[in-house]
């Protein structure tokens with residue numbers, strides 16, 4: 644079965660990466676590629692690494708250009724995707740719509756308004772196939788929720804990393820969900836191409852800088868939502884991202900207080916059981932630690948867990964490529980499920996190195 648796919652926001656980082664992974668998918672046929680301020684220019688002017696479509700002219704992002712495809716991917720700023728998705732719905736367009744942005748991720752409108760400051764667009768099935776549901780020891784229910792869906796809300800990249808790191812301990816009841824701490828090292832591409840044009844290389848290179856400190860980051864309610872899905876009654880997480888001088892990658896170190904009396908051996912067993920059969924989430928052998936470099940270009944999440952007995956805490960480290968497992972690869976994995984295709988079809992398991 645082949646499917647046609649349009650990408651809105653093809654001039655941006657997320658849209659460009661979506662196009663790259665779709666070009667390697669045996670069943671995808673690339674349709675309209677659209678942009679906003681860069682409409683009318685060629686794809687090659689913005690994505691010079693995508694040679695096979697370098698001469699394609701970017702059309703304006705409009706329902707007229709996006710309608711009539713089997714799949715529409717929205718790689719647009721927050722707010723823009725909700726509006727265009729509503730227009731496609733009103734037209735009666737039959738496409739499977741995949742939103743790489745945040746507009747349809749949160750279930751609770753009050754949480755949306757508190758962190759995003761505008762009206763909530765709605766809630767779509769959440770595009771993290773590996774999300775645990777309460778009572779599960781391995782992820783199945785979220786895959787069932789994605790099978791055949793016509794709408795997919797792709798997770799935030801930081802959220803994917805922190806959720807995958809912590810959820811086995813939450814689901815198994817081994818850690819306290821009200822005492823979570825996450826500190827992340829993030830590559831610059833996570834901030835998007837258009838949002839940081841003022842940043843000087845002389846300031847970015849050779850420096851690590853925190854941002855959205857003190858409980859203000861938009862991904863906090865999304866992480867809490869996921870960990871409640873995994874079985875927590877309530878979640879409290881201190882979340883601090885930092886920008887590090889690399890283009891891609893997230894290294895998320897997330898720690899949690901061990902429930903008193905827990906056998907440390909049970910910890911590794913829980914993480915092993917959760918990810919034993921996962922094609923893209925790999926618990927590394929004991930003593931090996933995830934690095935961002937070993938995930939670049941791949942749809943993998945590398946996870947490690949250890950018990951710090953003196954501190955009474957479980958320490959998890961998760962590495963992903965923010966643009967692949969954190970965005971476009973995860974989106975294609977969920978899209979495969981939506982279309983009834985093998986979940987791993989066309990997705991890169993191997994990365995690039997050094």
Ligand SMILES: NC(=O)C1=CN([C@@H]2O[C@H](COP(=O)(O)OP(=O)(O)OC[C@H]3O[C@@H](n4cnc5c(N)ncnc54)[C@H](OP(=O)(O)O)[C@@H]3O)[C@@H](O)[C@H]2O)C=CC1
Nearest residue numbers: 652654655656657678679680681718719744833835836837
């Ligand atoms: N970068 C990442 O790692 C991740 C990004 N995402 C999400 O993906 C989405 C796109 O992000 P990213 O690619 O990084 O951002 P970029 O800034 O790199 O790209 C933004 C894209 O949206 C278009 N655009 C800008 N303003 C508007 C508008 N008002 N209406 C319609 N289109 C517009 C731009 O077109 P033009 O160039 O023509 O102006 C461009 O194609 C965001 O919602 C982001 O949160 C999700 C997970 C991770």
Ligand SMILES: CC(=O)N[C@@H](CCC(=O)OP(=O)(O)O)C(=O)O
Nearest residue numbers: 744745799800801829830833834
């Ligand atoms: C480095 C950097 O700024 N990263 C972004 C990641 C954005 C992302 O994952 O996605 P959404 O905007 O779609 O939620 C951040 O932390 O906000």
